[in-house]
Amino acid sequence: MVPPFEHEVSSNGQSAVAEPQTDQGTGLRTVREQVVQAIDPLQKQLDAKLHQLDEALRPRLEQPVKEKPLIAVAIAAAGGVLLGGLTVLAVLAGGRRSN
Structure with a gap:
């Protein structure tokens, strides 16, 4: 016998995936409950x-930035300029495709 399903409609108007109802008396669990457990x-x-990794690495990453903030800003700016330049080159190269 197939267990009964509740039919739900999602916000986009399509049928949502329905989960079978379980009988609480028999102790049956859905597959989702088993996966969650x-x-x-x-x-x-x-x-x-x-959390351990964050506690270990955060001080090592923050210390150089606190000691030399201008160098940190310069490195970030250089990375932004490099990434922007590569993006411009990619856009320009994409427009020059030959057939």
């Missing part, structure tokens, strides 16, 4: 590692 510990581990 499997991924949740991994997500918590990833969040903890990212």
Whole structure:
């Protein structure tokens, strides 16, 4: 027997993906709930590692900028000029295609 589905319509007027209703008495879970339970510990581990990495690297990255702010601004400006120049060259090269 196929479990009943709720039919929902999304904001764009198309049918949304419907999830099967589960009977709370039998303890059946949807696939989404199973995936969430499997991924949740991994997500918590990833969040903890990212927090540790942020605590370790942030002081090492901020110190040179605090000590020499003009050099940091000059490097950022040079990077912007370089990226802008490459973008202009790419646009100009795109307009000169030969058949």
